[in-house]
Structures are given as C-alpha cells and as structure tokens.
Amino acid sequence: MEDDLPSYESATARDAWPIIAQYVPSSDLCAASRVCQRWHRLFTPFLWGDPASHFGTENDAVYVALTRFRKILKYARLEVRMLTHTLYLPPALLAFYGDPRPGWLKEILVYLPGLQTLMVSKVPFFDHNAMTALKFPDRHDRAPISTATYGIRVLLAEQEPNTTTQGLSTALLRFPDLVYLDLSYTKPARYHSVLSALSQLGNLQVLKLRGIGLKDDDVEFLANAVGIRVRFLDLRNNMLTDVAVRSLLQNSFLPRESSPTVQDTGGMSDAVSRSALSSSIANYVRRPDLDEQFIKLLSRPLVLGRSWIEELPHVGITHLFIADNQLTVKGAASLLESTTLHALDIGTVETASSTPRGPGAETLIPILGTSAKDNLTYFSAHHAVITAGAPLKDSSQLVRDSVSPGCDISGTSAKMADSMQQCSSPIPREDPRGQKIQDLLAKRPQNRTIPLRYGRGVHFCRLHPSNIPHLETLILTDVPSHIPADSPVLDHLIRFITACSNEALLATLRAKTDYSLPPGRLRHQAERQRAQSLFALRRLVLEVTPVSTATRLSSWKQAVSQNETPDMGDRDVDNLCLAGMDDFSFFAGPESDFPEDDPESSLPIAALNEVSLMSVDDELNTSRMGNPGPQTEVAEIDLVAGLSDFRCRKKAEYEKLRLDQPSSTSAPSVSAEAPSLSMAHFVEGHWEGKVEIIRNPAPG
Numbered sequence: 162m163e164d165d166l167p168s169y170e171s172a173t174a175r176d177a178w179p180i181i182a183q184y185v186p187s188s189d190l191c192a193a194s195r196v197c198q199r200w201h202r203l204f205t206p207f208l209w210g211d212p213a214s215h216f217g218t219e220n221d222a223v224y225v226a227l228t229r230f231r232k233i234l235k236y237a238r239l240e241v242r243m244l245t246h247t248l249y250l251p252p253a254l255l256a257f258y259g260d261p262r263p264g265w266l267k268e269i270l271v272y273l274p275g276l277q278t279l280m281v282s283k284v285p286f287f288d289h290n291a292m293t294a295l296k297f298p299d300r301h302d303r304a305p306i307s308t309a310t311y312g313i314r315v316l317l318a319e320q321e322p323n324t325t326t327q328g329l330s331t332a333l334l335r336f337p338d339l340v341y342l343d344l345s346y347t348k349p350a351r352y353h354s355v356l357s358a359l360s361q362l363g364n365l366q367v368l369k370l371r372g373i374g375l376k377d378d379d380v381e382f383l384a385n386a387v388g389i390r391v392r393f394l395d396l397r398n399n400m401l402t403d404v405a406v407r408s409l410l411q412n413s414f415l416p417r418e419s420s421p422t423v424q425d426t427g428g429m430s431d432a433v434s435r436s437a438l439s440s441s442i443a444n445y446v447r448r449p450d451l452d453e454q455f456i457k458l459l460s461r462p463l464v465l466g467r468s469w470i471e472e473l474p475h476v477g478i479t480h481l482f483i484a485d486n487q488l489t490v491k492g493a494a495s496l497l498e499s500t501t502l503h504a505l506d507i508g509t510v511e512t513a514s515s516t517p518r519g520p521g522a523e524t525l526i527p528i529l530g531t532s533a534k535d536n537l538t539y540f541s542a543h544h545a546v547i548t549a550g551a552p553l554k555d556s557s558q559l560v561r562d563s564v565s566p567g568c569d570i571s572g573t574s575a576k577m578a579d580s581m582q583q584c585s586s587p588i589p590r591e592d593p594r595g596q597k598i599q600d601l602l603a604k605r606p607q608n609r610t611i612p613l614r615y616g617r618g619v620h621f622c623r624l625h626p627s628n629i630p631h632l633e634t635l636i637l638t639d640v641p642s643h644i645p646a647d648s649p650v651l652d653h654l655i656r657f658i659t660a661c662s663n664e665a666l667l668a669t670l671r672a673k674t675d676y677s678l679p680p681g682r683l684r685h686q687a688e689r690q691r692a693q694s695l696f697a698l699r700r701l702v703l704e705v706t707p708v709s710t711a712t713r714l715s716s717w718k719q720a721v722s723q724n725e726t727p728d729m730g731d732r733d734v735d736n737l738c739l740a741g742m743d744d745f746s747f748f749a750g751p752e753s754d755f756p757e758d759d760p761e762s763s764l765p766i767a768a769l770n771e772v773s774l775m776s777v778d779d780e781l782n783t784s785r786m787g788n789p790g791p792q793t794e795v796a797e798i799d800l801v802a803g804l805s806d807f808r809c810r811k812k813a814e815y816e817k818l819r820l821d822q823p824s825s826t827s828a829p830s831v832s833a834e835a836p837s838l839s840m841a842h843f844v845e846g847h848w849e850g851k852v853e854i855i856r857n858p859a860p861g
Contacts, residue, residue, distance in 0.1 A: 182207045187215035209244040210462065213251075224253055231265065234272040243275040247460045252283030263290035270295075270311045278315040278460045282343075288323035292332040314364075314459045314468070315341040326352045333358040340364050340470060341455050345371035345395070353382050360386040364471045367391070367452050371482075372398035380405035384412035389477035393452050397506070398485045403492035406483075414499050415477035446473070447503045449539035449634055451480055477501060484508025484541065484638075490524055493542070497525060497533040504539035509639045523549040530628035537629065538697070541636035546624050548637075548653040594670055597840055601667040604660075626657070626664045626698055636702040642856075643708055646796040651803050654703075655846070658807075661698060662848040668695035670840070700851045705801060707859045801854055811847040818842055 182190065182204055194204040208215060216226035227250065234242065248269065265286070270276065281287040298307040313336045318324070326349045333339070333355070339362045344350040351373040359365060368391045375383075380401060391413065396405075448454060458470060481496065484506045493507045510522060522543035529537070529546070605627050629635075644650050672678070672691035679687055819842050 176203075178203050190215075205241060206244050206462070209241055211247040211249070211460070212245060213247075213249040223251055231261070231269065234268070237272075239274075242273055244462070245273045246275055246462045247278040247280075248273065248276060249280040250284050250287075252285075261286055264294045264297075266291040267294050267297075270313075274312070275462070276311070276313060277463065278317075278456070279313050280315075280317040282317050282319040282321070284321070285323055287318060287321055289325040289328040292324070292328035295335045296331055310335050310337050312338050314338055314471075315456060317341075317343045318347060319343055320346040324349050326354050329355045330358045334361060337361060338364055338471075340459060340468075341367040341452065343367075343369040344373065345369050346373065348373055351375050351379055353379070356383045356386050359383070360388075363390065365390055366470065366473070367393040367455055369393075369395040369452075370399075371395050375399040375401060375405075377402055377404040377408070381408040381412075384408045387413060389413055389415055389475045391478060392446065392473075392476065393455075393480040394478050395452075395482040396486070397482050397508075401483065401486040401488065403489055403495070405486075406488065406492040406495055409478065409481075410495060410499060413478050415501055442469075442473075446479065447536070447538050449480070449504045451504070479536075480504040480539075482506040490522060493522075494525060494528055497528045497537075500532050500536060502533065503536055505533075505537065506539075506541040506636070508541060509543045521545050521549065526624045526628075529624060534629055535631065538631055538633045539636075540629075540632060540634070541638060541702075544637035544640045544650070544703070546637070547657050548650045593840065594674070598667060598670050598674075601663050601670075604663055623653070624657070626661050626696065629698070630664075630695060631697050633697045634700045634702065635698060636704065638704045640703045640705045640800065641708050642705050642800060643797045644800050646798055651798070651800055654800075654804060655807050658701070658848050658852070659846045661701075661850060662844075662846055664696045664698075665692075665848060665850070666840070666843050668692040671695055698850060700853065702853045702855060703801075703804075704855045704857055706857045804852070807846070808852065811844055815842065815844040815847040818844060 178200075185193070185204075185207075187208070190204045190208055194201045194208065212230055213223070213227065216223045216230075295309075296307050316336060316339060321344075324347055329344070329347070329349055333342075342359075342362070342365060344355075349355065350370060356379065359368070365387065368387065370383075375396060376399075380396070381404075389412075394409075394413070445454070455470060458468060479501060480503055482504070483496075485508055488507060488510050490510055493510050496502060496505060496507070522545040525542065525546055529540070533540075606623065606625050641650065669688070669692045672688040672695065675688075675691055678684060678691060822841055
C-alpha cells in the first residue's frame, strides 16, 4: 500500500508541472527537459517510464524508434535507465527491427534494471536463442552458467511462434518475481518442464494458459506446481474434462475450514497483513477485471521496490476462466460449490438442448442461489440459466452429487429466505415506502429452498436476481439470434430484466431506510454504496450466435465426416472417397442418361432422400402422431430486435413519466450527486443497467 500513498513533499508541493507533463507532446517534453536540471528531473520520468508510448502510431516510426532506443541504451546514464518500468514491443517482421542478435533480450534486461513490465506478444525474435542466452555468463563472470535474475513482474508472451520448451523454462527461472504471466497460444508452454518452472515463482498470482492444448494430466501437474498461490487462472480453449476440475479443487483451492490469515503470506509484516485484508483490498481483489487492474498497478514505478500486490496472502484460485473445454454440468457445479470463486467462466457446457436426457445448465440455478451467492461477482454460462427452469429431478440429483453430506441445506436456505425478507430498519406498513418494499418483496419467487438430501423439497423454479445479489456481470452464451414465435426464451429474458428493475428499486428503498448511514451531504453517496451492496448487477451480456431462419437438414456427408473418415490404407483412395461423398450426379443429374422429369426414376430417389434426411425431431413427431400431414413453416422472430423493442418502450415510458410527473417534496428526491430510482418515477421493466450484445460469427 506504500506505493499508492504520496510522500509528504509531493503532497504539500504546489508545483503544477508534474500534473501538466502527462498532457504535453513528446517533442515538447524532450525540448523542455534540456532547459535546466529541475525540469530534467520533472520531465525525464515521463519520457523514459514507458518509452513505446512516445513512439507514435505508425508501424515504421514505431519500429525505427524502438531500434534506436535499444542502440542508445549503452550510452544513457544509469539513473535515467532506471526510470524505465514498462517496455512494449509490437509484433513485426525481423527486418523492421534490424534482425537483432540473440543477446538482445539480455541486453535490455541488463541496461534497464528497473524494468517491471515486458510485453512481447507475437514478437518473432522472442525465440529460443534470445531466452537461452539469459543463462550465458558475461565476460567478467567466471561461472559456466549465469545465475543472474531480473525483476520482471509482468510478462506478456502470447502467440510466440519461435519459442521452445527449453527457452521458456530457462527464461522463467530468471524471473522469480513474476506476478502476471501470459503464455496463451504459446504451444511449448504445455510441457511439464515449463509447468514445473512455475513452482519457483513465489509471487505468481495471474496465470493465463489459454489455447495451448492442455489435457487433464497436464492440469494435475500444473495444480501441484502452483498450489494456492495463483488467484487468476485462465485455461480456456484447451482439452479439459471434469478430471481437471477435480485436480484444481484438490490442489489450488483454499479449503473451506482454512482462513487467509493463517496461510503462508511470504513473511509479510502485521501492518501489511492488516492492510491487505482490509475491506478496501477485499473489494479490490473481488473485481472481475483483476488481471487488468494488476497490470495497471505493476506498470507504474515502485517507490519501495515492491508492490502491495506481492504481499497478498495465498488464498487459492478466486477467478477461473475455463470455457471452451469439455466440461459437464457436474464439473461446473463442483466449481460453484467451492464458495471461494469471485469470477467463473464456464461457457457452454452440456445443456438440455444438446442432450435431452442429460442435465442442462439450468440445473446450476440452486447452487447459484445458495453456495455461490455470497462471493460470485462475475459469471458466464449458457443462457439456459435464465431462459429455462430447473427441473426438480435433475436439480435434486445434481445437489446430491455436488453438496457434501455434512451440509445442512434446509437450514441454510431457510436463513437465506429470512434474511432476504428483512429490511434495514423497521418501517410501518402505512408508510408508502414501506408498502412499496413489501410489494416488491412479494414479487420474488417463493420457492427458494433446494431439495433435501433425504426427502422431498422445493426447487428453484428459475434464477431470480435476488438469488445473486453480489453478482456484477452476468454473461449468457449461445443465445440464438432467431427463435420461434412460441419460444419462451425472449419472455424469460424480459422477465429477468423486469425483475432486475424491481430489485434495483428495492435496494434503493432499503438503503434509504438504513439509519446507520451518515447524515448530511455524505448521505447520498452512502445510500448509493449501500444500494449497490444489496443489488450489484450492473451488466448483462448476451453472446448471440446466428442461426438459420429455417431448420436445415444436414447432408449425409456432414454426418459421416463428423463420425468417421474413410480409411482404405491408401491416401489417394481415401481422398477420392471424400471427394465423391456428395456426388450424386448419376441420380438424374445434368449428365445422367435418365430424363429429369421421369416420374419412375425420380420417385424412388425422392423417397430415399426423404427418409435419410429426416431430422430427429421429425422422426419423433412421426412416431407419435402417425401421419403428420402437411408441414407448416414456424414463424421466427429476431431476439435482439424484440429485446431492443422492449427496452426502448420502457425507456420511453420512463422519460414520459419524468416529464409528466416532476419530483416533488412528497416523493423521494434524487440528487445529481447520487442518482437513483424513486417511487415517483419508477417504471417496471426500466432497468438502468447495461444490456450488451456480442454477435459471434456463424458456426462453421
């Protein structure tokens, strides 16, 4: 925390130049730094702190400036070179950088001893030769292998095309102070020699290994290597199953009976321990964008040589991104049951739409409302958690599989239901505000208890915003772009947004009745913070996947290619079979000897095609109804357009109500300093949160 506190001299100084310097162009800063020694001390840190930020935006200019900067390092004074804390090398061809020598990386690390952040993603010469050169001793060093280490805290090395396992393991051992490491899409990082090097990084808290081909045994090795040191782990786009989830839960998650205060904190003092565990730090580490915040803090000069981030206790994984793998609903339920996650991205797991007999993402609703409700602030899952209800049979089975036998579910649920019904302060029912609070509480679903382990119980019929009061961001994946007119998906989304508007008003009214908040001008800010703590959802993201407007029957070639490929023992024969899979020109084609209008030749082929191309739904309907008769096209609607129409309509009603009914003394006032909802201007369905649409490319 000492790095964030200004010194006494800087706090009492009245010099405005340090504030103005960040807005002055680079050319003017260079000229001003030569005026006098005082201005040189003021402006040089802005020039040398992040050199790449002053090199312009044109590719040629950036590459020429970086090459020149690397060559003049040997002529600059040490006190000036010590000012560089961040270095960003944009991706480019070797020719742009003048084909640097293998020792370029070591030269930069030696000449820039204060370097903390190194960004070399997609740089072709961040290769095997550059990394293995770190172990070669200098001329004056008599040791056969150099043991020098460097104070890099952040290393971004995504999609490195020329790296090797030996080079990565050698480089990681030279960076023992790493806090943030990103090796996404760098394939050699999946080998155990690289993963074992992570065990030597005692301060590592953010680790990204996205899309490198990790398997279950690799994750087991990784979990044993990092232990509970890593807070933020990104394992998306790999080949993981529930076995990998089990390995992470056993080795990289903090046990429930443990407390962060008793963990190994790396020898930090009592004062730092108290500050690290304070409420402000606790709220900071709960943020979904924890990785971005760490980069911002570590991309600034360290006053005392260390950041308070490095003094945080080891609490295990709290932010896990594991989408685009082969997880099932049981694996996702096990992660939610850990109760320690602040951010979880499971993406699309096995859903009821893909396997009608298997449990879908909607069966996670009971766990979201119980075990994960207190800590979870970011959640990304299939849209079924909102657009589908939790079936009683699947939910009870999932709870029996994921909840430990010693957990009293009924008592926990009862306490949760009682606590949600209580207001901050007692309000008489005759009061309009109290009556409104009771009306909003009555709109919550009443069946909030989950099935008991032995016996019958009531299940969560749907996910309600009151079940996830601390969730700030909710991302729904695989939302269809077009749905049938009778589909409940759009209605369920509208119902959820309407419930969000009710919960936002309820949180505001309950904050206004909290008499423990400070009075005076600070009252509005305190009420806003209190309302946000009661209902924190501010962002709903829909990842829309385009679908065809009509159901397309897949050809038999696609079905065969998905299951098996011809294997005749000869590559040429196999290619010929694949090329002729969809060639039916001998069936009344343009070059066929049969006429196209011959009914005797076309009817058998049409009947064969009709039988072979029948979809599963059509086959089930035919078996149930016998002769279905003529098929009629089902009308489809644009889901995004329908949702946008609802949002625009509610916003228009809200604006009209504000113009027709201005605030008065009888209605709760809304100040400009702390904007909030009021009963006088409340429109059910108008939610001030953000609803973002992300359109994914069409599936190939």
